[in-house]
Amino acid sequence: MQIQYLEFKALEMRKKVWKMIYDSGTGHTGSDLSCTDILIALYYDVLKINPAEPKWVDRDRYIQSKGHAVEILWSVLADKGFFSENKLKTYGKFHTDLIGHPNNKVAGIEMNTGSLGHGLSIAVGVALNAKITNKDYLTYTLMGDGEQAEGSIWEAAMAANHYRLDNLIGIIDNNGLQITGSNEEVMDSSSLKQKYQAFGWNVQEIDGNNMSEIVNALKNVKKNGHPNLVIAHTLKGKGVKVAEDRAEWHHKVPTKEQYEAAMADFDKKLGGDFENGEK
Ligand SMILES: Cc1ncc(C[n+]2csc(CCOP(=O)(O)OP(=O)(O)O)c2C)c(N)n1
Numbered sequence: 068m069q070i071q072y073l074e075f076k077a078l079e080m081r082k083k084v085w086k087m088i089y090d091s092g093t094g095h096t097g098s099d100l101s102c103t104d105i106l107i108a109l110y111y112d113v114l115k116i117n118p119a120e121p122k123w124v125d126r127d128r129y130i131q132s133k134g135h136a137v138e139i140l141w142s143v144l145a146d147k148g149f150f151s152e153n154k155l156k157t158y159g160k161f162h163t164d165l166i167g168h169p170n171n172k173v174a175g176i177e178m179n180t181g182s183l184g185h186g187l188s189i190a191v192g193v194a195l196n197a198k199i200t201n202k203d204y205l206t207y208t209l210m211g212d213g214e215q216a217e218g219s220i221w222e223a224a225m226a227a228n229h230y231r232l233d234n235l236i237g238i239i240d241n242n243g244l245q246i247t248g249s250n251e252e253v254m255d256s257s258s259l260k261q262k263y264q265a266f267g268w269n270v271q272e273i274d275g276n277n278m279s280e281i282v283n284a285l286k287n288v289k290k291n292g293h294p295n296l297v298i299a300h301t302l303k304g305k306g307v308k309v310a311e312d313r314a315e316w317h318h319k320v321p322t323k324e325q326y327e328a329a330m331a332d333f334d335k336k337l338g339g340d341f342e343n344g345e346k
């Protein structure tokens with residue numbers, strides 16, 4: 068897949084998420100924009116999936132452990148055709164199943180998540196199943212950096228190497244922020260590379276808002292008997308200046324003025340840099 072096309076998609080999806088949060092009055096704005104590029108790389112270039120057959124047995128599995136960033140996930144799943152754009156409009160409304168965290172009643176969702184610290188454990192089980200049943204599918208999980216404070220992560224990290232799960236790819240959205248402040252203020256999550264390496268993992272560190280680096284890292288995971296981790300250095304709120312690198316934008320909804328200013332900026336970028344999807 069062309070990197071320029073993926074960059075275009077990421078911009079389009081950021082605009083969509085921004086509008087969705089404004090329209091519905093709810094959402095994890097900074098968290099969605101932080102990992103948008105990662106989801107685009109996964110869903111448009113890396114994952115082996117078939118939206119027409121969501122439960123295809125040989126599909127790659129994606130478990131979004133940082134479940135709160137669900138608006139970008141719903142947007143991508145609709146765009147890929149797992150469900151309709153009309154259904155997407157029901158996000159956050161009474162009786163919808165497009166709720167504020169991933170919900171496995173919806174096509175394309177493997178597991179309910181949102182209580183932080185569980186995705187890696189689930190992914191270990193799913194990857195182990197592939198080993199036991201001789202399946203080639205890969206299992207990916209996206210975690211937050213604040214989420215690394217959960218003890219269950221480290222139990223899962225140990226188990227992943229014990230069971231030689233080189234079919235497991237963990238990704239950390241390393242944006243330096245949590246809800247109430249920075250990692251330094253809330254819980255020190257530094258030296259993640261050394262920590263995972265000490266648990267036996269192969270670790271790559273990349274710029275997590277750079278499409279080529281994301282795609283390269285995800286396609287170059289090792290098959291050497293050890294689980295793989297990609298530490299993706301990102302900017303929380305990426306793509307909307309007012310929200311970038313600001314903890315209060317974790318789940319803030321834009322004002323009318325902020326909404327309109329960012330929409331105009333998105334339109335300018337989409338119409339200028341990316342007219343007809345070309346850079
Ligand atoms: C077990 C648990 N504790 C607390 C929360 C509330 N919570 C939601 S998001 C969040 C911060 C997560 O920060 P991080 O993992 O860094 O995610 P990101 O910066 O990508 O949003 C917290 C504490 C939760 N969802 N689950």
Ligand SMILES: [Mg+2]
Pocket residue numbers: 211212213240241242243244245
């Ligand atoms: Mg974070």
